Each structure stands twice: as C-alpha cells, then as structure tokens.
Amino acid sequence: MSYRMGLDIGGTNIRIAISEARGEARQYRKLPRERVLTGEDSMQRLAGFLKEYMQEYKDGQLPEAVVIGFPATVDAARRVILQAPNIPGLDGLPVVEELEALLGIPVYIEKDVNLLFYSDMEDLGLPPEGIGIGIYVGTGIGNAIFYNGMPLPGKHGVSGELGHIPRADSKRRCGCGNLGCSECYGSGRRLAEIQKEQFPDTPIQELFTRHAAEPVLKEFIEEIACTAAAEINILDPEYIVLGGGVLNMQDFPLEELKKAIYQHARKPYPAEGLCFYHSKDAEENGVRGALALGWRKAEE
Ligand SMILES: [Zn+2]
Incomplete structure (x- = not known):
C-alpha cells in the first residue's frame, strides 16, 4: 500500500509518522534530535534514520514522498535550509537535492510553523x-x-x-x-x-x-x-x-x-x-501537517 512519510524536526526532538490514507497518522515516534542530527554528515545520517524506520514499519518499502519540517528559514523554492539557529550543521544545506539522491524518492521541506498551519487547516476545516x-x-x-x-x-x-x-x-x-x-x-x-x-x-x-x-x-x-x-x-x-x-x-x-x-x-x-x-497545542501537529502536505503534493 502506498504511503507518505512526515517528519517534524525540532531543536530538541524529532517526530515521525506515516500515513496510508488522508487524515491519518500512524507509527508515530518521537526521539531526541541529537540521536540523528549531531552537526556532522547531517543528510547521510537523516537518510540512514529514515531507511531504518522504513525497514522497521514497512519492510523497506519506500514512501511516495517525504515531507520534513525544520525550525529554520527555507529558501523560496523550498530546497535549501537558509538558517537553523537551534540545529547545528544545517545552515546552507541543499536538503532536497541531497536527500532525494540518497533516498530516490521526492522530498519536500517546509518551515515548521507552516506545517502547523496545514495541520490546523485540516483540524479546523478551514x-x-x-x-x-x-x-x-x-x-x-x-x-x-x-x-x-x-x-x-x-x-x-x-x-x-x-x-x-x-x-x-x-x-x-x-x-x-x-x-x-x-x-x-x-x-x-x-x-x-x-x-x-x-x-x-x-x-x-x-x-x-x-x-x-x-x-x-x-x-x-x-x-x-x-x-x-x-x-x-x-x-x-x-x-x-x-x-x-x-x-x-x-x-x-x-x-x-x-x-x-x-x-x-x-x-x-x-x-x-x-x-x-x-489552535490546540498537540505535539504531533507538526508531523500531521507534514503528512497533510504530503497528500496535497500528490494532487498537484
Ligand atoms: Zn528579531
């Protein structure tokens, strides 16, 4: 069954989930950000983490798309992190190009606050x-x-x-x-x-x-x-x-x-x-917004 993967990367934690149907989020996991992103080889480490997660929950099947939110400014084309003050090693990284090459699937990135808004639009029916x-x-x-x-x-x-x-x-x-x-x-x-x-x-x-x-x-x-x-x-x-x-x-x-x-x-x-x-504060909102954007991208 085809699915989307959503990530919400924060200064302290990384949250991840997948979705096989619009509006759902399953296999939710939260882990310390430092366990994946340490400031060195950021994209190799992130790709490695995503592959492990796919192996564990989907027997290695690749998602149709991955959407990742960063606490960062992102360029207008949504391909490069401009500045991420709370996470070392991301400034200036062409995240989309590097991750797509490592994973072989479409990758989308967005400012974390915009993913919150996608999540609120769905929740509140806006x-x-x-x-x-x-x-x-x-x-x-x-x-x-x-x-x-x-x-x-x-x-x-x-x-x-x-x-x-x-x-x-x-x-x-x-x-x-x-x-x-x-x-x-x-x-x-x-x-x-x-x-x-x-x-x-x-x-x-x-x-x-x-x-x-x-x-x-x-x-x-x-x-x-x-x-x-x-x-x-x-x-x-x-x-x-x-x-x-x-x-x-x-x-x-x-x-x-x-x-x-x-x-x-x-x-x-x-x-x-x-x-x-x-907007009610819930820690999965960023991930749910990432998944919502993943489904929208499929319709474009
Ligand atoms: Zn200021």
Whole structure:
C-alpha cells in the first residue's frame, strides 16, 4: 500500500509518522534530535534514520514522498535550509537535492510553523480560499501567512517574520541579533523574564492563574495584541488562527487578547469581520501537517 512519510524536526526532538490514507497518522515516534542530527554528515545520517524506520514499519518499502519540517528559514523554492539557529550543521544545506539522491524518492521541506498551519487547516476545516494567518506564540512568535491554501514564500522564502517587527529606540536585543523586535515584548521568552523578575515564587505555568490581573501581564497581552493587529491591519485576512505554547497555558486570557486585537484593528474593517480560531497545542501537529502536505503534493 502506498504511503507518505512526515517528519517534524525540532531543536530538541524529532517526530515521525506515516500515513496510508488522508487524515491519518500512524507509527508515530518521537526521539531526541541529537540521536540523528549531531552537526556532522547531517543528510547521510537523516537518510540512514529514515531507511531504518522504513525497514522497521514497512519492510523497506519506500514512501511516495517525504515531507520534513525544520525550525529554520527555507529558501523560496523550498530546497535549501537558509538558517537553523537551534540545529547545528544545517545552515546552507541543499536538503532536497541531497536527500532525494540518497533516498530516490521526492522530498519536500517546509518551515515548521507552516506545517502547523496545514495541520490546523485540516483540524479546523478551514477553507483554502483567500488569506489565512496563523499566529503561534511560543518561545518566539511563529507566523504562517497562507494565500489560497499555500504559504506566501516571499522573494527569499522568509515572509511572515512577525516576531521581528522593530520598534524605535528599544534597547532590548532579540535572538535574531536586532534591537527592539516584537518578540522582545510579547513572547514566551519575555514571559520567562517577567516571571524571573516579578514573580520568582510562582512556577511559570501558573502565572496567569495567579497573576493575570497584574499590570505587567496586562501589558504583555497588549504587546501580543499589537503585534497581531499589525498583521491583521495589513492583510485583512479571512481568518486568524491563534495558538502556541503561551496561548495554551493554563488560564491564559484568550478572550482578553481577542478584545485587545479588536481594539487595535482598523474600524470598521478588518475589525468588524475578525474571525478567530484556536489552535490546540498537540505535539504531533507538526508531523500531521507534514503528512497533510504530503497528500496535497500528490494532487498537484
Ligand atoms: Zn528579531
């Protein structure tokens, strides 16, 4: 039976599954990323891991296609990793060319956040027509911008860097190296700073349960809202998917965030037509998005 293979490569873990029919994911496995990708001979090692997995679960039968998500910027043609800050040895690698030569099957790569959006589109039954955006507030701010069911690639493949909207006169240094990016004000990294500085006795996962009314956390919500509203005012999307680890924290004030986004959205539109969806955090979402893209590729 023909099948697709999906991988979600993260800084910490690799997740993999296969699918013999649209919408299903089976033989799910999760393993430490360092067991496969160590920074040396990355593509040989990845191909070796995939062959072992095929041997174990499909008696060596090759899939019709492999789709791999990376926590990285990827070139516009989706063939080369530009920069993967959390995984050594991938920067500048022509992943598709090398893996296709090693495996002998079609390989597709995508930014991990776009695979989350493919997964959400399937889960939530979202229509492909028009502009759809996903805003995933995790450690940083992940952003997917889709037009007619496809991610907007941009000239270099890096459109949708919503976490790096600059502000004037900021002294805060972003992980990207620039000063004053939106991520420095409304992201999981910022929330960890707030916890350390202001609520050292509260475990971070209880911050909203115990302190949601404190001004510093109100401000934090306002920061996320302003970032989201900036994109919404530019794109006037059909719908907005809100998700990520921070928004899925216990007692996170999601309604308050939506209200704040509305306040900063241009009136009457796009403000009056905002259509929000909520992405539930599940660790298999990236793999499921990879498999969904694998099935789409078969139809192209
Ligand atoms: Zn930045």
